[in-house]
Amino acid sequence: MSGNAEADGGVETTARGIETQTASENGGAPSVNARPIAEGLAGVVIAQSEICEVNGERGTLSYRGYDIGELACHATFEETVYLLWYGELPTENALRTFSANLAAEREIEETIWRILTALPCSVEPMDALRTAVSALSCSDADDGDRCLNSNIEKATRLVAKFPTIVANYYHHRQGEPPIHPDPTLSHAANFLHMLHGEHPTDMAARAMDMTMLLMAEHGFNASTFAARVTAATLSDIYSAITTAIGTLKGPLHGGANRRAMKMMLDIGDVDQVVPYIEEALARKERIMGFGHRVYKSAPDPRSAYLRGRLYELCAERGDFHLYELATAIAETVEAKKGLYPNVDFYAAPLLYLLGIPLDLFVAVFAISRIPGWSTHVMEQYARNRLIRPLSAYVGPKDRTYHPRHER
Numbered sequence: 001m002s003g004n005a006e007a008d009g010g011v012e013t014t015a016r017g018i019e020t021q022t023a024s025e026n027g028g029a030p031s032v033n034a035r036p037i038a039e040g041l042a043g044v045v046i047a048q049s050e051i052c053e054v055n056g057e058r059g060t061l062s063y064r065g066y067d068i069g070e071l072a073c074h075a076t077f078e079e080t081v082y083l084l085w086y087g088e089l090p091t092e093n094a095l096r097t098f099s100a101n102l103a104a105e106r107e108i109e110e111t112i113w114r115i116l117t118a119l120p121c122s123v124e125p126m127d128a129l130r131t132a133v134s135a136l137s138c139s140d141a142d143d144g145d146r147c148l149n150s151n152i153e154k155a156t157r158l159v160a161k162f163p164t165i166v167a168n169y170y171h172h173r174q175g176e177p178p179i180h181p182d183p184t185l186s187h188a189a190n191f192l193h194m195l196h197g198e199h200p201t202d203m204a205a206r207a208m209d210m211t212m213l214l215m216a217e218h219g220f221n222a223s224t225f226a227a228r229v230t231a232a233t234l235s236d237i238y239s240a241i242t243t244a245i246g247t248l249k250g251p252l253h254g255g256a257n258r259r260a261m262k263m264m265l266d267i268g269d270v271d272q273v274v275p276y277i278e279e280a281l282a283r284k285e286r287i288m289g290f291g292h293r294v295y296k297s298a299p300d301p302r303s304a305y306l307r308g309r310l311y312e313l314c315a316e317r318g319d320f321h322l323y324e325l326a327t328a329i330a331e332t333v334e335a336k337k338g339l340y341p342n343v344d345f346y347a348a349p350l351l352y353l354l355g356i357p358l359d360l361f362v363a364v365f366a367i368s369r370i371p372g373w374s375t376h377v378m379e380q381y382a383r384n385r386l387i388r389p390l391s392a393y394v395g396p397k398d399r400t401y402h403p404r405h406e407r
């Protein structure tokens with residue numbers, strides 16, 4: 001073999017960096033350029049997983065075999081994190097200990113706080129979160145231990161500290177002092193407390209809890225996949241989660257909830273819904289909060305539960321405007337384009353009613369998804385294989401190098 005053979009799958013890299021692979025070198029399989037291409041990896045199954053089942057045809061979702069509806073109606077966020085990490089629902093005692101351990105890890109150390117407050121206020125919350133998570137690894141010496149218990153300890157720190165980082169970076173941007181976590185409150189209620197400086201109502205805390213629970217995990221979505229790619233190199237969990245945050249930030253992934261809310265505020269009134277959506281579709285714009293890579297033939301099951309919670313929150317406040325507006329948009333987009341709302345659509349007005357500023361919406365998604373990310377990182381370590389797909393080279397070939405003075 002000429003050139004430098006990479007150690008990741010028998011692909012030969014020539015001196016020009018072009019991968020060459022023939023059928024005979026590849027055990028009889030067609031050469032890379034002759035194979036079908038799965039753009040965006042759509043429909044490609046790349047691993048087995050015991051964490052969650054997303055059924056796009058039936059429109060169902062389960063975590064560790066429990067239907068998302070049952071969990072949304074009966075479980076809490078903490079209970080769900082335990083289920084994801086340990087594979088079983090906790091007993092009463094186990095949940096009490098687990099929740100106390102999480103609550104005890106909420107404070108962020110001085111170094112992290114100094115890094116956050118050194119950032120210019122123009123830095124977006126997701127960028128600040130990514131920076132803080134990356135820095136958290138400094139106070140947790142990576143001993144190269146990839147065992148489950150060690151990673152559950154690290155994941156506990158991450159889940160517990162995400163809300164503190166997000167809420168207090170928000171206060172920093174507002175020129176306000178930080179608000180310390182309250183260990184007597186649940187994870188969801190404490191986040192609202194740190195944001196608003198007061199204990200939330202039971203209804204608000206339950207709505208926050210359910211929103212986080214429903215967003216906690218969703219299979220091999222883009223950010224989780226990105227985290228697994230990093231973990232598969234046997235890099236550490238902090239690096240994997242930092243990767244995931246950067247991936248979630250994009251408008252086609254976590255960034256959709258904020259844009260969905262902006263659209264609702266833009267539309268304003270129910271009687272403006274049809275013309276607004278018709279015009280947007282005529283301009284070939286994407287309606288944020290609609291469509292899904294997996295739920296194509298059935299609705300995203302999470303949206304019904306979020307819609308129900310939105311109704312309850314509106315009822316508590318005696319104002320159904322946002323509920324009616326969101327419902328009208330969903331009906332119009334389904335009628336005109338055949339697209340169903342995804343998790344981001346009804347989560348957006350819910351977060352808005354909970355008083356969460358729009359520029360924190362994506363960060364709230366990250367606070368909710370860190371349990372899923374960390375579970376996948378741990379599963380990746382447990383049955384690891386380097387993730388390394390191929391590409392079909394379509395650039396120029398067989399070019400001759402000319403010395404610089406001859407070009």
Ligand SMILES: CC(C)(COP(=O)(O)OP(=O)(O)OC[C@H]1O[C@@H](n2cnc3c(N)ncnc32)[C@H](O)[C@@H]1OP(=O)(O)O)[C@@H](O)C(=O)NCCC(=O)NCCS
Nearest residue numbers: 251252253256285286287288289290291292293342343344
């Ligand atoms: C989620 C999403 C990226 C999935 O994309 P995908 O599976 O790759 O689907 P495609 O991008 O191939 O779209 C297929 C068709 O549906 C249309 N479509 C998909 N989502 C759309 C949306 N939200 N608004 C308008 N049209 C949409 C595309 O324009 C395309 O139409 P065409 O065949 O006429 O060109 C896509 O639905 C989207 O951009 N949604 C808006 C962003 C969003 O809400 N993201 C959160 C996801 S949980």
